[in-house]
Amino acid sequence: MFREIVENVKRTSPLIHNITNYVTVNDCANILLACGGSAIMADDIDEVEEITSICGGLNINIGTLNQRTIAAMLAAGKRANELSHPVVLDPVGAGASVLRTKTAMKLMEQIKCTVIRGNASEIKTLALGQGTTRGVDADLSDSVTKDTLKQAVSFTKDFSRKTSSIIAITGAIDLVAYNEKAYCIYNGHPMMSSITGTGCQLSALIAAYITANPHNPFKATVAAICAMGLCGEKAYKRLKDEDGNASYSNYIIDAMYNLDGDELEQGARYEIY
Amino acid sequence: MFREIVENVKRTSPLIHNITNYVTVNDCANILLACGGSAIMADDIDEVEEITSICGGLNINIGTLNQRTIAAMLAAGKRANELSHPVVLDPVGAGASVLRTKTAMKLMEQIKCTVIRGNASEIKTLALGQGTTRGVDADLSDSVTKDTLKQAVSFTKDFSRKTSSIIAITGAIDLVAYNEKAYCIYNGHPMMSSITGTGCQLSALIAAYITANPHNPFKATVAAICAMGLCGEKAYKRLKDEDGNASYSNYIIDAMYNLDGDELEQGARYEIY
Amino acid sequence: MFREIVENVKRTSPLIHNITNYVTVNDCANILLACGGSAIMADDIDEVEEITSICGGLNINIGTLNQRTIAAMLAAGKRANELSHPVVLDPVGAGASVLRTKTAMKLMEQIKCTVIRGNASEIKTLALGQGTTRGVDADLSDSVTKDTLKQAVSFTKDFSRKTSSIIAITGAIDLVAYNEKAYCIYNGHPMMSSITGTGCQLSALIAAYITANPHNPFKATVAAICAMGLCGEKAYKRLKDEDGNASYSNYIIDAMYNLDGDELEQGARYEIY
Numbered sequence: 001m002f003r004e005i006v007e008n009v010k011r012t013s014p015l016i017h018n019i020t021n022y023v024t025v026n027d028c029a030n031i032l033l034a035c036g037g038s039a040i041m042a043d044d045i046d047e048v049e050e051i052t053s054i055c056g057g058l059n060i061n062i063g064t065l066n067q068r069t070i071a072a073m074l075a076a077g078k079r080a081n082e083l084s085h086p087v088v089l090d091p092v093g094a095g096a097s098v099l100r101t102k103t104a105m106k107l108m109e110q111i112k113c114t115v116i117r118g119n120a121s122e123i124k125t126l127a128l129g130q131g132t133t134r135g136v137d138a139d140l141s142d143s144v145t146k147d148t149l150k151q152a153v154s155f156t157k158d159f160s161r162k163t164s165s166i167i168a169i170t171g172a173i174d175l176v177a178y179n180e181k182a183y184c185i186y187n188g189h190p191m192m193s194s195i196t197g198t199g200c201q202l203s204a205l206i207a208a209y210i211t212a213n214p215h216n217p218f219k220a221t222v223a224a225i226c227a228m229g230l231c232g233e234k235a236y237k238r239l240k241d242e243d244g245n246a247s248y249s250n251y252i253i254d255a256m257y258n259l260d261g262d263e264l265e266q267g268a269r270y271e272i273y
Numbered sequence: 274m275f276r277e278i279v280e281n282v283k284r285t286s287p288l289i290h291n292i293t294n295y296v297t298v299n300d301c302a303n304i305l306l307a308c309g310g311s312a313i314m315a316d317d318i319d320e321v322e323e324i325t326s327i328c329g330g331l332n333i334n335i336g337t338l339n340q341r342t343i344a345a346m347l348a349a350g351k352r353a354n355e356l357s358h359p360v361v362l363d364p365v366g367a368g369a370s371v372l373r374t375k376t377a378m379k380l381m382e383q384i385k386c387t388v389i390r391g392n393a394s395e396i397k398t399l400a401l402g403q404g405t406t407r408g409v410d411a412d413l414s415d416s417v418t419k420d421t422l423k424q425a426v427s428f429t430k431d432f433s434r435k436t437s438s439i440i441a442i443t444g445a446i447d448l449v450a451y452n453e454k455a456y457c458i459y460n461g462h463p464m465m466s467s468i469t470g471t472g473c474q475l476s477a478l479i480a481a482y483i484t485a486n487p488h489n490p491f492k493a494t495v496a497a498i499c500a501m502g503l504c505g506e507k508a509y510k511r512l513k514d515e516d517g518n519a520s521y522s523n524y525i526i527d528a529m530y531n532l533d534g535d536e537l538e539q540g541a542r543y544e545i546y
Numbered sequence: 547m548f549r550e551i552v553e554n555v556k557r558t559s560p561l562i563h564n565i566t567n568y569v570t571v572n573d574c575a576n577i578l579l580a581c582g583g584s585a586i587m588a589d590d591i592d593e594v595e596e597i598t599s600i601c602g603g604l605n606i607n608i609g610t611l612n613q614r615t616i617a618a619m620l621a622a623g624k625r626a627n628e629l630s631h632p633v634v635l636d637p638v639g640a641g642a643s644v645l646r647t648k649t650a651m652k653l654m655e656q657i658k659c660t661v662i663r664g665n666a667s668e669i670k671t672l673a674l675g676q677g678t679t680r681g682v683d684a685d686l687s688d689s690v691t692k693d694t695l696k697q698a699v700s701f702t703k704d705f706s707r708k709t710s711s712i713i714a715i716t717g718a719i720d721l722v723a724y725n726e727k728a729y730c731i732y733n734g735h736p737m738m739s740s741i742t743g744t745g746c747q748l749s750a751l752i753a754a755y756i757t758a759n760p761h762n763p764f765k766a767t768v769a770a771i772c773a774m775g776l777c778g779e780k781a782y783k784r785l786k787d788e789d790g791n792a793s794y795s796n797y798i799i800d801a802m803y804n805l806d807g808d809e810l811e812q813g814a815r816y817e818i819y
Contacts, residue, residue: 021587022295022568022571022587023571023572023575023587024572024575025295025296026296026297026299026300026469026470026572027572029296029297029469029470030468030469030518030519030522033467033468033469033518034467034517034518034519038410039409039469040366040369040409041294041295041296041336041337042337042366042369042370043337043339044338044339044340044372046340046370046371046372047370047371047372047373050369050370050371050372051369051370054369063587064587064588064589065590066589066590066614067590067592068339093586093588096586096588096596096597096600097588097592097593097596097597098592098593098596099590099592099593099596100593137584194579194580194803195576195579196572196575196576196579196585197572197575234515238515242780242784242797242800242801242804243800244580244799244800244801244802244803244804245576245579245580245799245800245803246576246580246795246796246797246798246799246800246803247796247797247800249519249576250519250520250523250796251515251519251520252519253517253518253519254515254516254517254518254519254520255515255517256517257467257517257518257519258515258517295568298568298569299569299570299572299573299742299743302569302570302742302743303741303742303791303792303795306740306741306742306791307740307790307791307792311683312682312742313639313642313682314567314568314569314609314610315610315639315642315643316610316612317611317612317613317645319613319643319644319645320643320644320645320646323642323643323644323645324642324643327642341612507788511788522792523792523793523796524788524792524793525792526790526791526792527788527789527790527791527792527793528788528790529790530740530790530791530792531788531790
């Protein structure tokens with residue numbers, strides 16, 4: 001299943017419109033190029049609808065939102081919906097401020113999002129309409145563990161039904177749900193949390209994967225999450241004594257550049273619930 | 274010829290004012306430092322004229338333009354012109370939106386640009402006043418190949434005469450024209466298109482090269498393009514099995530850091546038309 | 547002394563709110579993660595007070611300031627003061643434009659800064675109310691050398707008394723003063739000036755160190771500066787023939803990731819004045 005999804009990305013080279021934060025934007029562009037896609041960043045209200053129109057998919061990330069870019073996110077999202085382009089929403093820091101929570105809620109309400117991806121605290125905030133996010137990282141109390149897995153799967157499925165979106169909660173264990181079905185993904189490495197932007201990169205990657213696989217966005221989302229995690233594992237194995245999180249960050253993107261469908265097919269580790 | 278140009282950059286350490294996009298800005302700063310120059314980024318209308326005044330050259334890149342920064346670009350460009358500072362214009366994505374096309378046209382009309390550098394689609398858009406750019410990448414139909422070379426040389430020379438600017442169209446083959454003369458540059462590697470920002474870096478580099486070589490901006494532009502391409506070749510040779518586009522990006526900047534005039538003199542590959 | 551300071555950072559994982567420039571922001575986030583801290587970037591006036599409230603410390607860097615973010619800096623700083631959170635001010639380019647000088651002065655006057663860190667030209671500008679900064683780099687005439695050390699120590703102590711802040715002037719030799727006491731730090735490597743953002747990273751690092759060591763911000767500042775310099779030395783030793791400033795930049799962050807308290811205790815080189 002994953003082989004074809006990966007090859008579709010490389011074959012069709014989806015162009016993704018990103019309205020994203022200025023912290024990790026360079027890594028988002030490079031991960032999109034690494035997977036075989038292409039990126040354009042544009043956030044001015046006077047051009048976002050046009051830019052979205054020439055792209056295949058849209059990735060909205062509220063990591064360094066401001067009044068100017070919030071309006072652009074809404075306009076781009078609506079245009080993407082009109083064109084039936086897939087949309088990914090990454091509600092970075094939802095719960096950390098009223099502005100982030102309200103903006104994420106507004107985007108979720110006014111735009112049909114194909115995928116909403118965040119950490120446990122961010123998604124919980126969207127589901128409850130308020131939150132307790134510790135900055136851009138998940139609260140420990142929210143994280144998905146073996147003990148809370150069953151409950152978390154149920155919560156994720158519920159929220160998917162409520163929003164009609166594919167919901168991805170990523171962390172030590174990743175959960176992806178759509179309606180009655182959920183995948184529990186075990187790829188990844190704890191060191192991924194020691195670099196900035198793996199979450200942002202994953203959202204951009206999902207946008208490329210679902211754009212290149214329009215008939216199967218759910219499996220494409222699962223594939224993207226497995227791919228990112230697998231690259232985190234490969235990059236970790238490559239680390240030498242003196243390497244740290246900066247080299248690790250490069251190695252992850254490098255791994256994505258070298259990833260092919262067969263490798264993902266063999267390396268993906270997940271269970272279906 | 275190139276030896277002296279490169280040494281002038283290292284000797285005079287030109288300070289370049291960049292009004293550029295937030296995607297590749299870090300790489301632009303590091304390539305300027307790598308070549309022996311120095312960088313300052315400033316985009317607020319209240320300071321850009323002053324910042325331009327203390328710099329030697331100006332690099333305008335519309336990659337993530339917005340209403341606020343467009344005004345700053347115009348103000349800085351006019352001030353640079355008053356001071357006879359060299360100006361590089363990089364019309365990223367011209368043709369991809371009306372805002373980008375109009376802004377690039379306005380900058381070109383209101384500011385005397387020493388060099389205008391873009392891909393084939395962007396430059397074609399500026400020449401025709403409208404375009405068909407596929408995001409920030411060139412349309413395949415616009416790219417310069419051996420078959421279309423003669424016609425492209427003629428087009429580039431024409432546009433140079435019309436604008437009184439040095440015109441650089443970069444891609445698999447790079448063309449640089451000024452009035453009746455053109456250089457066709459064969460340095461570079463296809464993998465350069467798999468990382469974000471090689472074009473932006475090149476525009477910043479050109480700004481440093483022409484600022485350090487005020488009596489010969491045309492040859493300085495040619496030298497900068499050869500240098501960037503040669504670094505792309507050297508970086509490619511350095512790649513190990515597990516390396517990908519992230520490491521490649523670092524290796525290109527590393528190569529620029531280690532490049533000297535002799536190496537460029539020997540490694541530059543071009544023809545004159 | 548340094549051992550405990552470093553371990554406190556790793557143990558408490560301070561969350562730092564950064565209002566910083568878009569040039570080096572990614573490196574700031576990664577150095578904060580490397581040292582054991584955590585980062586959030588937020589610059590919209592509608593959320594900065596809230597974001598500051600959930601963080602442990604605030605890092606204000608005016609590298610690419612604009613009217614929108616200046617207001618956010620002031621609001622966040624005042625809130626941090628109300629909560630007795632430590633604040634670092636990095637007056638990037640103060641002296642290079644009236645806007646930067648005035649903004650840095652205003653921030654210094656309206657906000658109680660725990661630490662003000664800049665190069666010699668920037669700090670001199672703040673002390674005199676006007677300056678001659680060469681872009682974001684120090685004027686040679688301002689740099690601290692063995693010949694000017696005594697005078698510089700006296701100046702730094704004076705300015706510390708005047709501002710009631712810890713003052714850090716970093717360059718080939720680093721000076722840190724608080725009231726009647728000053729440290730002269732000899733860690734570091736000249737190649738650190740060939741990459742963008744070592745200063746910005748240092749300010750972010752100081753914010754993490756003083757947040758994790760609330761009872762000893764002066765020594766924590768000294769520790770952070772020694773740590774950054776030591777990482778610059780370690781990274782330099784790691785360079786291979788083909789490496790340049792891009793790899794060097796990664797190696798510095800890598801070195802911070804691997805730094806422990808014992809290593810800093812042994813590697814710190816300083817004198818007390």
